[in-house]
Each structure stands twice: as structure tokens, then as C-alpha cells.
Amino acid sequence: RWLKMEDVPRDELSEEPFISYSKSSRTFRMIDSHFRREDVSLNVVAELGSMDAIKEFVARELGITILASWLVRREIAEKRLQTKSLGERSLKREWGFFWLQERRMSLAEETFLQTCRDKVAENR
Numbered sequence: 001r002w003l004k005m006e007d008v009p010r011d012e013l014s015e016e017p018f019i020s021y022s023k024s025s026r027t028f029r030m031i032d033s034h035f036r037r038e039d040v041s042l043n044v045v046a047e048l049g050s051m052d053a054i055k056e057f058v059a060r061e062l063g064i065t066i067l068a069s070w071l072v073r074r075e076i077a078e079k080r081l082q083t084k085s086l087g088e089r090s091l092k093r094e095w096g097f098f099w100l101q102e103r104r105m106s107l108a109e110e111t112f113l114q115t116c117r118d119k120v121a122e123n124r
Helices: 026-037 051-059 073-077 107-122
Strands: 017-021 043-048
Touching: 017 026, 017 051, 043 051
Parallel strands: 017 043
Antiparallel strands: none
16 A cells, blocks of 8 residues: 555554564664654564564565665565655664774674675665
């Protein structure tokens, strides 16, 4: 029903079956908290521990979900899934990289950090 709409009406989100990542995950808590502030409760019908399983449930039209855009690039390109904007107040997630300042990072750690920075820059 949202196919021709650019943004998803927030008041309609609670009417849709929502496929969730584990409720104990930081991702779910962030999504749930975001919508509680908006006075929208999600109708969670399934809680899965795999992003691939979530994508498959949504592709089979068993519900909707919220995933990072980079997780669904291939499925979008293949037209198995489609994205909709949440409007102006979209979700943002911050990531951090922490290490002991007194300890020099190994080459593997420095490479990993640079790879993360490159990926973040790519996805902006």
C-alpha cells in the first residue's frame, strides 16, 4: 500500500507486522526508543537473530523492518526489496572504535580502523 508513497506515514507503522532483530540488541533498543519518542508502537510479530532471515521474511511479505541501507543494497538492486524514507526524522546510528591510548595499535587494527573509515565515507 506504500508503493507509490515517498515517505511512510508514521501513524500507519503500528498497523504493519514488524520483523525485528533480537529485542536484546542495541539495534532494536535504538529503533524502539526512537518510535516511542514519536508515540508510535511497533507491532513486532517475529524476532530473528539473522539479518538475512529478516530480509527473507520481508521479501516474502511477512512484514516490514528497518535495516541499514548498506545491508539491503543487493536486494534493492535485484528488486527483491524496496526502501521507503522515514521522513525528516530518520534514524542515525553512531559507531565508535576504542583502544587503550597507551598501547600502540597493531597493523591489523590500524588496517581495520582505516577500512571502517573508508566504508563510512562511501556510505554517506
